[in-house]
Amino acid sequence: MKYFNHKIIGIAMMCATVMACTDKYDCNLQVEKPEEVANSEYLASFDLLKSYITRDASSPFKFTANLSSTDFLKKDIAYSTILSNFDGIDIGGSITPVNSLKEDGSFDFGGMQLVADAVKGTDITLYGGTLCSNQGQRTAYYNELIQPIIIPFVPEKGKTVICDFENDELGKAYGMTGGSQAVVENDPDGKSGKALHVGTDDNKAAYSHPKFNVKLPEGRKLGDYVNLTIDMRIVNEDGIYGAGMRVFINGKEFNVGMNAKTFGCNPNTWNRGAVISLNSATAPGFILPDEMKGLTEFELAVGSASGGAQYFLDNIVMNYELPGTGVTKIDFEKDELGTSYPMTNGNSSVVENDPEGSGKVLHVGTAATPSNRSYPKFNIKLPNGKTLADYIALSLDMHLIDGKGKYGSGMKVVINGVELDSQKGPNGFGCPDNAWARDAIYIKFVKKSEKEDGDGCIVIPENLKSLTEFELAVGSGSGEWHAYIDNINLHWKADDTIIEKTPEEKKNIFTEEMNKWIGGIVNAGGESVKVWNIVGEPLDKTMDANTFNWGEYLGEVEYARTAVKQARDTAKIDLNLFVSNTFNQSDEMGQKADELIALVKSWEADDVTRIDGYNILLHAVYSKDATSQKANEKMISELFDKLAQTGKLIRVSDLSMMVEDTEGKFIQTSKLTADERSAAANYIAFIMKEYRKTIASDKQYGISISSMTETSTGNKICPWTSGYNRNGMYEGIVEGLK
Template sequence: MKYFNHKLIGLAMMGIAVMACTDEYDCNLQIEKPEEVANSEYLASFDLLKSYINRDASSPFKFTANMSSTDFIKKEIGYSTILNNFDGIDIGGSFTPVSSLKEDGSYDFGGMQLVTDAAKEAGVTLYGGTLCSNQGQRAAYYNELIQPIIIPFVPEKGKTVICDFENDELGTAYGMTGGSQAVVENDPDGKSGKTLHVGTDDNKAAYSHPKFNVKLPEGRKLGDYVNLTIDMRIVNSDGIYGAGMRVFINGQEFNVGTNAQGLGCNPNTWNRGAIISLNSAKAPGFILPDELKGLTEFELAVGSASGGAQYFLDNIVMNYELPGTGITKIDFSKDALGTSYPMTNGNQAVIEDNPEGSGKVLHVGTAATPCSYSYPKFTVKLQNGRTLGDYTGLSLDMYLIDGKGGWGSGMRVVINGQEFNSGQGPFGFGCESNKWGRDKIYITFLKEGETAGGGKIAIPNSMKDLTEIELAVGSGSGEWHAYIDNVCLHWKADDTIIEKTPEEKKNLFTEELNKWIGGIVNAGGETVKVWNIIGEPLDKSVDSNTFNWGEYLGDVEYARTAVKLARDTAKVDLNLFISNTFNQQDEMDQKADEMVALVKSWEADNVTKIDGYNIVLHAVYSKDATVQKRNEEMITALFDKLAQTGKSVRVSDLSMMVENVDGNFIQTSKLTADERTAAANYMAFIMKEYRKAITSDKQYGISISSMTETSTGNKVCPWTSGYNRNGMYEGIVEGLK
């Protein structure tokens, strides 16, 4: 590189100048121009960049620069610089599906249309950018499109009429739990047909209640029912207060927590549809014990607990609602003391009395020999109609004796011999030493493929249809000693999930891809003839705007589909390139091999055609001579490899940075003249290697990344921020010659 400092040599003028000096005035003459001025004059001596391009009339070579579409449309100094020095512009990433999105979900192609019109008016070439990429996509929107339709579980509801007395003969008597009588009579109001008259004026029902023999419909059991409803008419005030309403099931008495008045009764008036809950301790209601929930036939009694009750009953109905959740429970209450349970790895588990309170619990291990990664085993038959896939988790109560096994390596669940680690010990769940951890341990069941740990385990798909299992559970510790109780498997009725089929997803995303490609190509019209059909196919990074088209359209088919959509839309013959970024630290020849392999796979159908390779090249000049030699070798190998494909090759976003021997980039404001010269020489080398390796008919052009540089940036550019020429200008000139 040549920089000239022009000296002014004129001894005669020098002498005159000296003679003109006086004592009062000290005169100094600069006899050499400042280097900066000389450099500027030297760079100013060069012609416009595109005048140095050596090409014949048939050459496709175009020299362009990156510029945003909005800057070009402004027609300011950058616009003039483009027109004078370049064949056109590369708008690169000005338009992506994300940046072009409108509020209504459609795309705004107006900006593309404006820059297309401006380029056509200026008579310059316009490169349109990328049509299909996994990056810069509306990933959240696309993923929402394929969400399954979820129909929430709706519990089956219904009612079972226990007695409405309409089919009974007048005078029919029902049994009572004590004295007095219950006889079928007409409604005293003459409105609702037959009713049951409990007690009389002379023989009040004293803590005695009418009884009904109940046989539930096939498939129903008492635990399915959520409430009992009755119509009740208190005679005068007989039994409206008393000790409260009562319900009896097979003789077991339940206080509903309120009297007849609290139930809503008033003297001599029907209280229709009074509700008594079967699964709530809140009045009026009670909790139905677990041991009664399986009943399908039983004796029911209901009425007012009073020493002098008289009332009418009608329409005794039980309402059922199949639950959406439930548990399969192991509570040891029916086991005899001393009963042993097997263990997975030795030691013992024995039924004993609860050390704190009543009831039976399972004592696991002993003080002398705590359990070492050994857990009690249970044979469990799951809820009728449910499979393991319906279950959402496992809970248990644990009393850690002296804290043994509180930490460990995580609570373990063993199903049919396969062990799962929840990754969280009893202490991690909130249990304490020598104290019951009630409702503390809950191990969540995930589906296969979901991330386990932190108190969660993933159940394999191969187990989801099981209806009976061998279950073991305990602390993964070398010295676990504890009592356990209330081992519960929790189930939830699944919502109905309707997944879209692979074919539906493919059709849906083909249409979405067409909305983008068809719209942007149409906006480019006849002006834009070159596009990157596939952008960054080797980029494996994932962020919020990443969407893998190949996952739904096919690893090969997505590219073929994109090519077809673009060519079918275009009004002119298009040149479609595969584009990928090559950074200086990359193994460039290896990446080139990967790109070539991709193109071959896409073109294997003998229909799809990729016209060339667009290399997004980010070069770095290294002050380490060994590194720089390798950099240059990689550039040469890259272009040689691409030349062998016989396809067109284009270099875009060509940038140059300088790094020191430690591998750190140097800001442009801190570059020395020698460093700038070296960067410019490397730029010339890259451009010459491209022109040398690629045959002239396949040289589709070079586009530089930036025209102007910034003082805080690292890119070395041909112009300053004020559009004064830099040394890089001469490097590009040398590369174009």
């Protein structure tokens, strides 16, 4: 290849001869043309690029370049350069699912439609780009489509009327915690019926409050209730201040943190529906102690703590709100003394009285024969609507006799014969010797990813979570466990209902989403676009915000078959569908080609799916290290040889060239020497000739260059400068096309 190179070899001389009578000037300037001008004139001597293509009438070979649809539609110098030098354009990189997405979630195919219309009636071949890829996808939107349906947990709410006095006889007296009186009278306002008059003008209630005997409805306990509401009417200002409002439960006094005035009461006016919280220390309210939460019957008193109170009460109501938690309990209280429970591995467990007087408990093992890794068994039937998946933990009380079983291999839970190891023994849970450890042993049910060694948790296997009835065993994994146990509680929690989409539902959703893009873009390309990359970058392992794995939902092989079918079913013309993948000079190109070829074979194994060819996005690098460059050329030859053996159409696209120094660093185009540019041009000619030599002529589908113009700050060498002046790469491409 000739790369024109001139040097200036002369200097300018000027002679002036002055003649008598006449001024005469002779000028003789002899210079060689500057190198830049000479090179430009040399490159200008070449014809248009596509004129150098050797092909017969039946050849599918097309020489093209990347150009965005918007730049093509401008019809400026880039457009005219395409028309003059190339057979067509690649616009695929400019129209992708991400940049075509509209706010409403649909796609804008207008850009494809416009460029497809623009090439009608011209000789320009239009390459449409990629129809299916894991990269460049609107992943966040797709993930939203398969989010589970979440039905929020709605707690059961209701109220229990303690007293409204309407069924009481006028004059009925209620007990007081101290002196004075509480008598049923008519509402002094004459509006709401009967009410309870506490204290009198002459006998004020001095730190004395009316008492009510409460029996909660079946199934309710005090811990279910979240607040107490009352109607209160202070007579004049009797007790409106004082020490504040009080609530008493079984004689235990609770200060709600407000007096009647700040509670909302005004003299001789009803304060209706005033609320006292039972689970908040924020006034007006208090925290109900745990030991009272199980009460179903109790004595309630409420009123103003004052040395001279007088007021009316009405509509005393307790409001419950089930928190969505509860327990399924085994406590032995209904068992006969001497009742024996079976063990997983022999020994005895017998119901006895707690030696400390708490009621009935289960005595496991004996002093003579402690339990040897054997645990008492219980038949569990969960409440209606509950499965084991609703449960979050198991707890029990344990009294170790003489410390037997305190260590060992940890607490064990056995469900239908499946032993689950908490890896934390009674000692780890804080159980002492010869004393009860109440609520100390609490074994959480966690996900596999949450469990750590020795954390006192277990993982319930998936196949057990649907159980509603099962055999449960629990105990210390010790060779000599001797203990009392009591209050074995399975704790449940009613979370939000989560309805996951099935794999089949997800497959249907994404099959339709794939078709929205493939069907839409192929239809927009119409008869102007006959060539598509049906699958792009299948070997790319990039994971970023725009990565979406179609194979995960449609099948690792099936997704490609689905894409092919959708494209061919949509098109009104016969399409050529290519599988497309980037090959960088740094890749092991032969190995990568093998992987790509094997992948296509797997897709076509159904004898229905057809991939017409391979589109190789080739990013070449000329290395100034001679050994590395020789290896580069060998890899190019091997790549084309492997592709040729497939018998399919072969296309090279996005063909680019860079130069690296001997240390492997890329050289900026503005810093390249003439020799380096010449070497790069020679290498691109080599690549193109290897392609034309190795690939059968009827399988040469074409070559497309990555960019027509280069930038001074970039590394990519192109056939034109940014001002569309030819440079040395132009000659390299000419040589490659010949």
